[in-house]
Amino acid sequence: MFIGREKELSLLETLHSSSKFAYLVLYGRRRIGKTSLLKEFSKSHSVIFYSAQAKNDSLNLADFSKTLQMYFTGTTFGTFSDWKAAFTYITSQVSEKRITLIIDEFPFIAEVNPTIKSILQHTIDHQWKEKNLFLILCGSSVSFMETEVMGSKSPLYGRSTSNLELQSFDYLQSAAFFPNYSNEEKLLSYGILGGIPCYLQAFSDASPLAQNIAQNILSMGSFLKDETQNLLKMELREPxxxxxxxxxxxxxxxxxxxxxxxxxxxxxxxxxxxxxxKTMKLIEKITPSGEKASSKKSIYMISDNFFMFWYHFIFSNRSYYELLGENESAQEIMEQLPLYMGGIFEKICTEYLVRLAKLKKLPFIPHTIGRWWGSDPRTKKENDIDILAWDKHHQNAIFCECKFRNKPFAMDEYNDFMRATEIHTKAEHRFYYLFSKSGFSESVTTRAQNEGVILVNLDDLFLVM
Known part of the structure; x- marks a missing residue:
């Protein structure tokens, strides 16, 4: 079942519906779902779909030639002499009916034959620009696509009519993979798997989470057991x-x-x-919200939830888990998940606020949003705020506290949070949100109502659309 990507499919449909030449560069990290998106689009259209492979130029050209000839004639008549001849053949076949050409994993061709970029640029400029043709170049190497395909020094620079970097799903989009799970289980699944469709499809909501962990992450031969290592070996020389x-x-x-x-x-x-x-979208540099990107306070975090989960729980415990057994190991991980989910829950709450902002349901549109940490001048100690959002002029601020615990948000935590926000004196207009997995104590609920503090529980996170 294909889930999500409505906006991305809409873009593809819009580009396809035009009678003018269109050229889309589609890219994103491995496993993000690029090929699945293109295949879903192709279900309702007649397309030339060629997926390049990691082999030499002659073999890719031979495969490309067969793909073209089978599409246009239903038979094959030999490999074209070169890529220029192959592209010219496409030109000769263009008629009133729109032709869509998809070259998936384009870097596999361009890395062994850099001249193909110039050949393609010349073909676009002199043959395709006035044709009823829709070209899609797709690639998983983000740095290659950004530099060698779209970069200012690339022969293809300025030729694309659209660019699309495919992003991972947020917590709400990821929840669609598990309609039979409770909201807490949906968030835990997101904390384990992140928003990568390929990873989300590995779990089944017909089984308990612990069983999914045991069978689909810890079990020998399971797809996710060695996924992190396989991906690094595919991309890097010194894993x-x-x-x-x-x-x-x-x-x-x-x-x-x-x-x-x-x-x-x-x-x-x-x-x-x-x-x-960072280029691979696996690690991100984070700066305290509202401060410059060059801040010396900057830190690095693992941006992919599954990588975070795998290195937090499994990397250094593999031998131990093998001795303990899959089921027992999964139960032990489940017991430790609430503590692990603390940082993930902050990410989820941030994604919730971003959704509200897009719906114009926040007091203002944030210019920066994220964690804040720094020294409290009153106590000379480090302090932090889970989520701090500023407007463009640093006049309005939203302060948030996020608790993923098995007990209600208590009054002492409320007081601590309010004290922590006091050091941000520049905010003329202040707004407060409290997020809690287990709800709020009666006293906190009463005080929040009196002080205009917004309380958000687990179910509320799934009501924003």
């Missing part, structure tokens, strides 16, 4: 160093210096490797 960086971050080291010390590597080397992981 050992990257593994160490992931483990350091997953176990609490978030500053560059701390990560370098934890894995016993030079800061410069760590910075380079982290930069690669």
């Amino acid at each position: 050992a160093v990257y593994n160490s960086i992931f483990e350091a971050i997953a176990t609490g080291s978030s500053r560059l210096n701390d990560i370098a010390q934890k894995i016993h590597e030079e800061q410069s080397k760590c910075s380079k490797y982290i930069g690669t992981l």
Whole structure:
């Protein structure tokens, strides 16, 4: 079953419905669902769909030639002499009926034959620009697509009529994969799997979460058991160093210096490797909300929930879990999930606020939104706010506290939160949101009503559409 991507499909339909030349660059990290999106689009249209492979140029050209010839004639008559001839053949076949050409995993061709970019640029400029043709170039190497296909030094620069970087699902979109789970189980599933469709499809809401963990992550031969390692081996040359960086971050080291010390590597080397992981959308640099990107307070976090889960629970415990057994290991992980979910819940609540902002249901449109941390000048101690949103002029602020615990939000926590917000004196207009998995105490509920504080429980997160 294909779930979500309504806006993305709508864009493809709009581009396809035009009678003018259209060229879309579609890209995103591996497993994000690019090919699935293109296949879903192709179900209702006649398209030339060619998926390149990691092999030499001659073999890809031969496969491409067969794909074209079978589409137009239903038979094959040999490999074209070169890519220029193949593209010219397409030109000769264009008529009033719109032709859609999809080249999936384009980097596999362009990396072994860099000239194809110039050949394609020349074909677009001199043959296709006035034709009823829809071209889609798709790729999983984000850096390659951004630099070698869309970059200013690329021959293809400026030729695309649309660009689309496919993003992972948020918590609400991910919940659609598990209609039979409770709302808490849906959030736990998101905390484990993140918003990658391929990972979400590995779990079944016909089975308890613990069973899914045992069978689909811990079990020998399961897809997710070695997914992180397989992905790193596909993309990187030195997975050992990257593994160490992931483990350091997953176990609490978030500053560059701390990560370098934890894995016993030079800061410069760590910075380079982290930069690669940022390009792959697996790690993100986070700055206290409202501060400049160059802030010395910046930290690094694992942006992919499944990678975070895997390195937090499994990477250093694999031998132990094998001895303990899949079912017992899954139960142990389940017991530790509430503590692990603390940071994930902040991410979920942020995504909820972003949805509200898009619906114009917040007091203002945030210019920055995210965690804030820093020194409290009153106590000279570190303080933090789970979510802090500022407007463009730093006159309006939304302060949020998020609790994923098995007890109601208590009055002492309310007081601590309010004190923490007092150091942000620049905010002329202040708004407060409290999020709690287990609801709120009666005293907190009464006080919040009197003070205009918004209370959000687990079910409320699923009412925003």
